[in-house]
Amino acid sequence: MVRPDFKKAGGLIPVIAQDYKTGEVLMLAYMNDEAWEKTLETGKVHYYSRSRNKIWLKGESSGHVQLVKEILLDCDLDTVLIKVEQLGGAACHKGYRSCFYRRLENNELKIIGKKIFDPEVVYGKKA
Amino acid sequence: MVRPDFKKAGGLIPVIAQDYKTGEVLMLAYMNDEAWEKTLETGKVHYYSRSRNKIWLKGESSGHVQLVKEILLDCDLDTVLIKVEQLGGAACHKGYRSCFYRRLENNELKIIGKKIFDPEVVYGKKA
Numbered sequence: 001m002v003r004p005d006f007k008k009a010g011g012l013i014p015v016i017a018q019d020y021k022t023g024e025v026l027m028l029a030y031m032n033d034e035a036w037e038k039t040l041e042t043g044k045v046h047y048y049s050r051s052r053n054k055i056w057l058k059g060e061s062s063g064h065v066q067l068v069k070e071i072l073l074d075c076d077l078d079t080v081l082i083k084v085e086q087l088g089g090a091a092c093h094k095g096y097r098s099c100f101y102r103r104l105e106n107n108e109l110k111i112i113g114k115k116i117f118d119p120e121v122v123y124g125k126k127a
Numbered sequence: 128m129v130r131p132d133f134k135k136a137g138g139l140i141p142v143i144a145q146d147y148k149t150g151e152v153l154m155l156a157y158m159n160d161e162a163w164e165k166t167l168e169t170g171k172v173h174y175y176s177r178s179r180n181k182i183w184l185k186g187e188s189s190g191h192v193q194l195v196k197e198i199l200l201d202c203d204l205d206t207v208l209i210k211v212e213q214l215g216g217a218a219c220h221k222g223y224r225s226c227f228y229r230r231l232e233n234n235e236l237k238i239i240g241k242k243i244f245d246p247e248v249v250y251g252k253k254a
Contacts (some may be wrong), residue, residue, distance in 0.1 A: 002234055011224050014155060023150030024141060028206045072227040073236060079155045092202050092216045100199035100208045107129055107201060121162045 005077040006033045012048060017058075017091060020069035020083035026091035027099040029058075033082065043068045049077050056121060062122050064088035090116035093123070132204040133160045139175060140205050144185075144218060147196040147210035153218035154226040156185075156208065170195045172209060189249050191215035217243035220250070 004013045012030040019026055029047040031039070038046040042057075045066035049056045059065035066084035073080060092099040092113075101113025116121050131140045139157040146153055156174040158166070162182050165173040169184075172193040176183045186192035193211040200207060219226040219240075228240020 001230060002236055010146045014141055016152060016155065017154060025152065025208050026144060028141060028143065071231040072239075073229050073231065074155065074226040075223070075228070076226075079226070081152050094202045096202070099201040099203075099206070101202070102200050104129060104198040104200065111130055112199075125248065 002073075003033070003036060004031075004073060004080055006036075009078045012050070013080060015045075015047065015080045015082060017045060017082050017084050017086075020085060024098055025100055026066075026084070026086055026097070036080075039068060039082075045084060058091075059087060060122055062088065062090075062093070062117075064090055066091070088116070093119060095119045095122070129200075130160070130163060131158075131200060133163075133205055135203075136205045139177070140207060142172075142207045142209060144172060144193055144209050144213075147212060151225055152227055153193075153211070153213055153224070154231065163207075166195060166209075172211060181192050185218075186214060189215065189217075189220070189244075191217055193218070215243070220246060222246045222249070 012032055014028055015031050016028050017026045030050060032048040035046040035048045045058045047056050047058055065087045068082060069085055070083040090097050095115050095117045096113040097116055098113055101111055103112045104111040137157055141155055142158050143155050144153045159175040162173040162175045162235045172185045174183050174185055195209060196212055197210040217224050222242050222244045223240040224243055225240055228238055229236040230239045
């Protein structure tokens with residue numbers, strides 16, 4: 001059974017989600033073995049939330065689910081790259097297409113990403 | 128001073144290196160604050176090696192240095208995406224262009240990456 005080396009990594013491995021068409025890097029989050037299994041079973045990316053200590057179906061609140069198109073493993077089997085179709089057009093809980101929506105320029109962060117939705121509307125005021 | 132939140136992440140943050148022209152994800156490694164500083168100072172990507180417990184100029188053995196083209200920070204300031212020019216054409220110590228040279232297919236790993244160099248020639252027999 002091919003799987004990442006969760007033991008070596010202390011239980012959690014970083015997972016990069018990349019848009020399967022444009023190549024844009026959308027986000028990085030973590031998986032444990034259960035999130036990995038659920039992702040393979042359902043074809044929808046599941047992560048492990050380190051802050052909430054639980055498995056998390058990406059898009060369970062927002063509807064912005066990530067459909068698995070391709071899974072790549074790195075040379076050390078401790079990082080995963082998943083090419084996804086990002087439903088709803090936005091991966092970031094701040095409403096941007098990608099979590100990497102800010103560029104470092106002259107020691108400042110310049111917003112370069114495209115805002116797709118208003119987090120207050122999608123998640124309520126707490127977002 | 129804009130910088131990733133190294134404290135929140137326990138000292139090390141994951142860094143994704145992406146080819147600045149093709150969008151190919153080349154590798155993931157880690158930085159501590161010193162590696163971050165050296166990367167900004169030199170324009171060459173430095174990582175922190177968790178196995179060797181030291182700062183590491185990517186390409187110091189192989190010559191396959193990564194020149195910084197663009198630095199993006201994520202919404203939580205705990206992951207970095209660096210767009211790079213990959214000198215020598217290969218990021219992976221196994222000789223492939225990208226560390227993500229294997230695709231999961233029918234529960235097997237299929238090599239889909241392009242091999243650029245022979246690790247035995249570049250690093251000697253130990254690689």
